[in-house]
Amino acid sequence: AKACGVNHIIVKPTDPDTVLEIVDEALGEKSKSAAIVPTPDFEREHLHLVTDKLSEKVEELETLTHQLEQEIVERKSAEDALRASEAHLQTVVENLDEGVIVSDLKGGLVQWNRAALTIHGYTKLEEGLRSQSDLVDTFELSTLGGTRVPLEEWPLFRILRGENLRDLELRVRNIRADWERIFNYGGTLVHDGSNEPVLAIVTVSDITQRKRVEERLREQADIINHARDAIIIRHFQDDRITFWNKGAEHLYGWTANEALGKPSWELLYADANERDAPLKVLLSTGEFHGELKQVTKGARDIVVDCRATLIRDPAGEPRSLLLINTDITEQKKLEMQLLRAQRLESIGTLAGGVAHDLNNVLGPILMGAESLRCNRTGEHAAAMISLIEESARRGSSIVKQVLTFARGVEGERVLINPRHLIDEMVEIAKRTFPKTIEVTGKYPEHPWAISGDPTQLHQVLLNLSMNARDAMGNGGSLILAAENVEVDDNFAAMMPGAKAGSYATLRVSDTGVGIPRALVEKIFEPFFTTKDPGKGTGLGLSTSLGIVKSHAGFISVSSEQGRGTTFTVFLPAVQADVAPCRKEAPPVTKGNGELVLLVDDEMNVRHVTKMTLETHNYCVLEANDGPEALAIFAQHKDSISVVLTDLIMPYIDGVALIRALKRIKPDMIFIASSGQDTEPRLVExxxxxVVNFLCKPYDTRKLLTVLESAVSKQLAPLPKK
Incomplete structure (x- = not known):
């Protein structure tokens, strides 16, 4: 500027006095150099210029001052907001459940929140907590596996080296306080606007309790997974399996990978009814305990004791089913053997009564036949025929009951009318017990139905009735009764294994010697008996209790010495209609001239059957044995509609005959007949x-009904095994 001729410079901003001095100095130099004497007008003009310039500068100064004041106010507001934000952040950090430690870049611990202090066992910030190095004398860090962690590998130093930590689990031992816990560490470096690190933050949580819970859960899961029982969880809505333990793999043969995601009905059940059986109980009570028939991967039939629990979601809707299944297949086989042995014992005990009753049946038949031979008047003959028919029916009933009881088909659960059980037992007792014992049956007009195995429940009544008989050596009264009973919580609490609900009861009361109070608790123990040696095995009551428990029921006992004993069997009632005790017989059907080949080695049976069929419009060809039947069939195979054959015959038995005839004519219809327990043959x-079967002795109605069904191919099924 001086090179250009500038002698004076005013640096802005500057005060007015300095400006005037510089201006005067410049004017004085000019007057000296030019020798000019300022005039009054010049001075006045100069003064105006200076004054205007000063006014502009004052205005600029005022504007700058105002802006500065505004900036100061805004900066103060920002500082206040920052302080408030910092205070808020500090409050939040201080009250976090997670520990937070702030460090400078040299490892100095500048801040601990309350949780961090508490986690490490402190109540306030102490001098020994200012540096990570200060903590070495107090704390020792190691991995969960037990390997000690050196100081340079502690979480803070790893963060200061630039690592971002997350979910680092370490064991921390306080050497001085002698405790050990498991901490979860995380943390990172904090950078400024220039992306330069300014501090480090370490987060820490005490996860000791969580790790203990996880360990317990792992142990429990391991126990569940290796339990001998099959433990299965399946979805309630779509039946798909979501959990399948090792026990399930062992029992069913399916691996977890094969079973998971599959519907349980596809893997476990041959019968949909078995799968659906627990659902009604589960929806009403949330629990189910009972026996189910299932199948394995190899198609092996098994029986399981199933304990099921319904799991609901937070809204109360069914979500899953927890199933614990125990294989009791072998146990059931042993039970069946025990029950059959016990039945044989009972049959042996009843044999004398059965023989006596059969003699009473045969007597009227023999005498009636003699009377008919001697006296052929219509009225007398009709009376004798009725007597013979009734006696024959009684004899047939006795034999049928003995065979049914001896065979003992267990496992079939059906709806049962308790009246049927009472009536059958009353009939047996009246026939086989001493006549000095009065037998009475009682039941309500509409007894509640029960779901059970008729043979097993019949055995329970027989065992209890025989004990009652033995208790009344000098005679007395035996009452067999069925009742409908509601069991409340108070009564259920007094009976082991009982639950509140609706029950159909079977009661057996006698007026015998009674049971001593000291022995009542022992009577259900296996092999416990008060009878003389050779009079009983002591298995009757224990067997009965096992049967009742398998039906989800219980037994109560009331006894008074010298007055008698009452056993009451409680069985869960089922809301269903059961068949009435007596059905009106349908009308007898007649044939349409169909040709029947009748094969039986018993001439009397063959003769009466032929007469009956011909009376009802059937044509009959007779054969005495298998070879004769083969010869006749070969001649008339195109005309014969049905072959009715006995199973027990000489030369060729019924099964072999049927097999031979089917080779000749595969679509021939057969009816098999026998008076013995022929279960193996039924399987053949x-x-x-062959699905048509006639059990001897059969009457006209049964013969014609089965024959009509066979001819029309409305098949009458074989007896169930």
Missing amino acids: LQGLG
Whole structure:
């Protein structure tokens, strides 16, 4: 500027006095150099210029001052907001459940929040907590596996080296306080606007309790997974399996990978009714305990004791089913053997009564036949025929009951009318017990139905009735009764294994010697008996209790010495209609001239059957044995509609005959007949496709009904095994 001729410079901003001095100095130099004497007008003009310039500068100064004041106010507001934000952040950090430690870049611990102090066992910030190095004398860090962690690998130093930590789990031992816990560490470096690190933050949580819970859960899961019982969880809505333990793999043969995601009905059940059986109980009570028939991967039939629990979601809707299944297949086989042995004992005990009753049946038949031979008047003959018919029915009933009881088909659960059980037991007792014992049956007009195995429940009543008989050596009264009973919580609490609900009861009361109070608790123990040696095995009551428990029921006992004993069997009632005790017989059907080949080695049976069929419009060809039947069939195979054959015959038995005839004419219809327990043969017959069976002795109605069904191919099924 001086090179250009500038002698004076005013640096802005500057005060007015300095400006005037510089201006005067410049004017004085000019007057000296030019020798000019300022005039009054010049001075006045100069003064105006200076004054205007000063006014502008004052205005600029005022504007700057105002802006500065505004900036100061705004900066103060920002500082206040920052302080408030910092205070808020500090409050939040201070009250976090997670520990937070702030460090400078040299490892100095500048801040601990309350949780961090508490986690490490402190109540306030102490001198020994200012540096990570200060903590070495107090704390020792190691991995969960027990390997000690050196100081340079502690979480803070790893963060200061630039690592971002997350979920680092370490064991921390306080050497001085002698405790050990498990901490979860995290943390990172904090950078400024220039992306330069300014501090480090370490987060820490005490997860000791969580790790203990996880360990317990792992142990429990391991126990569940290796339990001998099959433990299964399946979705309630779509039946898909979501959990399958090792026990399930062992029991069913399916691996977890094969079973998970599959519907349980596809893997476990051959019968949909078995799968659906627990659902009604589960929806009403939330629990189910009972026996189910299932199948394995190898198609092996098994029986399981199933304990099921319904799991609901937070809204109360069914979500899953927890199933614990125990294989009791072998146990059931042993029970069946025990029950059959016990039945044989009972049959042996009843044999004398059965023989006596059969003699009473045969007597009227023999005498009636003699009377008919001697006296052929219509009225007398009709009376004798009725007597013979009734006696024969009684004899048939006795034999049928003995065979049914001896065979003992267990496992079939059906709806049962308790009246049927009472009536059958009353009939047996009246026939076989001493006449000095009065037997009475009682039941309500509409007894509640029960779901059970008729043979097993019949055995329970028989065992209890025989004990009552033995208790009344000098005679007395035996009452067999069925009742409908509601069991409340108070009564259920007094009876082991009982639950509140609706029950159909079977009661057996006697007027015998009674049971001593000291022995009442022992009577259900296996092999416990008060009878003389050779009079009983002591298995009757224990067997009965096992049967009742398998039906989800219980037994109560009331006894008074010298007055008698009452056993009451409680069985869960089922809301269903059961068949009435007596059905009106349908009308007898007649044939349409169909040709029947009748094969039986018993001439009397063959003769009466032929007469009956011919009376009802059937044509009959007779054969005395298998070879004769083969010869006749070969001649008339195109005309014969049905072959009715006995199973027990000489030369060729019924099964072999049917097999031979089916080779000649595969679509021939067969009816098998027998008076013995022929279960193995029934299995063979089913394999041959024969599903019609007549149990001897049969009456006209049964014969014609089965024959009509066979001819019309409305098949009458074989007896169930």
